[in-house]
Amino acid sequence: MTSRADPVLDRLKALHPKVIDLSLDRIHRLLGALGGPHRRLPPVVHVAGTNGKGSTVAFLRAMLEAAGKRVHVYTSPHLVRFHERIRVAGTLIGDDALTALLEECERANAGHPITFFEITTAAAFLAFSRTHADVVLLETGLGGRLDATNVVDRPAVTAITRISYDHRQFLGGTLTAIAGEKAGILKPGVAAVFAPQPEEEAARTLAARAAAVGAPVTAWSVTPEDGGFRFDSAAAHRRLPRPGLAGAHQITNAGVALACLDHLPWVIDDETAARGLAAVEWPGRLQRLTRGPLAEALPAGWELWLDGGHNDSAGEVLAVHAAGWAADGRPLDLIYGMLSSKEPAEFLSPLAPHVRRMRTVAIPGEDAALPADAVAAAGHGAGIADTAAAESVAAALDALSRTGGAAPARVLICGSLYLAGTVLAENG
Incomplete structure (x- = not known):
């Protein structure tokens, strides 16, 4: 706009x-x-x-x-x-x-x-x-x-x-x-x-x-x-x-x-x-996306969430929430991007035990964004075995939804407020 x-x-x-x-x-x-x-x-x-x-x-x-x-x-x-x-x-x-x-x-x-x-x-x-x-x-x-x-x-x-x-x-x-x-x-x-x-x-x-x-x-x-x-x-x-x-x-x-x-x-x-x-309204902070092209691209019953947290404390907070989410049996998949000035391991380590799969992206339009491959390496280092780079958030969502099995899952896009802004713009 x-x-x-x-x-x-x-x-x-x-x-x-x-x-x-x-x-x-x-x-x-x-x-x-x-x-x-x-x-x-x-x-x-x-x-x-x-x-x-x-x-x-x-x-x-x-x-x-x-x-x-x-x-x-x-x-x-x-x-x-x-x-x-x-x-x-x-x-x-x-x-x-x-x-x-x-x-x-x-x-x-x-x-x-x-x-x-x-x-x-x-x-x-x-x-x-x-x-x-x-x-x-x-x-x-x-x-x-x-x-x-x-x-x-x-x-x-x-x-x-x-x-x-x-x-x-x-x-x-x-x-x-x-x-x-x-x-x-x-x-x-x-x-x-x-x-x-x-x-x-x-x-x-x-x-x-x-x-x-x-x-x-x-x-x-x-x-x-x-x-x-x-x-x-x-x-x-x-x-x-x-x-x-x-x-x-x-x-x-x-x-x-x-x-x-x-x-x-x-x-x-x-x-x-x-x-x-x-x-209260405060977009990009554990916000559930229920409308728009990204949310509507997911299979029926899946949930799409967005959070802009990007440091160790944010990872800890999201881990607590993910532990509560686990009670309903839905697996949690991440789409993750981060700036080069941040520490991916500090953010991912608390979350890793709760994550089934992760797809990584470079934040569009940000010179200081970590490459998707580097972010994926950080995910492997944090203990998320099923981690791979993707070209975009839409491509990551497509890959996760096509290979997620029959049961509905929950997808959390996270790692940066700049990524959150890109997602909100793309999702309308």
């Missing part, structure tokens, strides 16, 4: 020789030239983390909008169209508005070096500053301390979701280093909400940083119950149905969102919160 904004977006990608170059100097300069739109925003919820930050933002948006609030949202990356990144007062930004904002930022930048993420973040701030809303939900792009979103001096609340190994070339090779970068969004006197951290190293780092900065940490918990879960904090005790996103891990992400609500200036009752949690 073409957009009027595409030529501008393409030009902006060429303004800096590096795709990622973590710094706040360039974004501060541009925002200054634009008159400081980041200082004219409604209350901001700033969310960082490795896994779950997008889902947490989606839960917050759903609950706040169920309560009648106007919500600005900034997330990344997009799956199909860039416009997905910027939601202005509840509506995805329009083509004409996006084009005008990008061109305004381009003029204000005056050809200075700046990354694509920095200048598009400035465009989002500009959009948010010009349209009334009650709250801004702001997701970091990478890290936190030097992320372009980390220019809001005093957000209403900061949140950090689960931390695991990712982007090591930028954030460091240890959980201590990665957690320290994520904790860079914490601000003195601003409440902090942390997801439970499976690794003590990350938990210790977050706690130490919060203490050093003077950011009070919110105590909260979630407890799964039949058909739902219980949320407890100093401000609220709630019993709620399971959220609308699949996976046991989403209860934790919903808990982070609920704990953030404690620090916003509205009381959202349990009925409204439940309605929001049920209505």
Whole structure:
């Protein structure tokens, strides 16, 4: 799908020789030239983390909008169209508005070096500053301390979701280093909400940083119950149905969102919160595809699922879900692609015991995609014996369905948000 904004977006990608170059100097300069739109925003919820930050933002948006609030949202990356990144007062930004904002930022930048993420973040701030809303939900792009979103001096609340190994070339090779970068969004006197951290190293780092900065940490918990879960904090005790996103891990992400609500200036009752949690939408995260050419190409009774997770934590979460799937007796087949900057073995090792067969693909249109043969070798190394490369997702689906036997199976396409976006575009 073409957009009027595409030529501008393409030009902006060429303004800096590096795709990622973590710094706040360039974004501060541009925002200054634009008159400081980041200082004219409604209350901001700033969310960082490795896994779950997008889902947490989606839960917050759903609950706040169920309560009648106007919500600005900034997330990344997009799956199909860039416009997905910027939601202005509840509506995805329009083509004409996006084009005008990008061109305004381009003029204000005056050809200075700046990354694509920095200048598009400035465009989002500009959009948010010009349209009334009650709250801004702001997701970091990478890290936190030097992320372009980390220019809001005093957000209403900061949140950090689960931390695991990712982007090591930028954030460091240890959980201590990665957690320290994520904790860079914490601000003195601003409440902090942390997801439970499976690794003590990350938990210790977050706690130490919060203490050093003077950011009070919110105590909260979630407890799964039949058909739902219980949320407890100093401000609220709630019993709620399971959220609308699949996976046991989403209860934790919903808990982070609920704990953030404690620090916003509205009381959202349990009925409204439940309605929001049920209505949440966040494509590419354990999403079942039931319509479209890819789903309809499968034999009757087969299921097609899609997930954009790409690191060790995502593999662990999917393995837990796959273990639950096994109860119905359906074999699980994977279609898998990954970027060269990721570690296939870390993602596949937890999943491997639950997988019958795997077909691998190179992610279309991505220069940094691993070749399908290299991904297949990683699958063999992880212990998935029946692994082979395929030319495309459609070809992989065809091969799996033709040789899957008489019983219905379940196919999970996974390994990258970029692959998820390609699949959603191809599936209509």
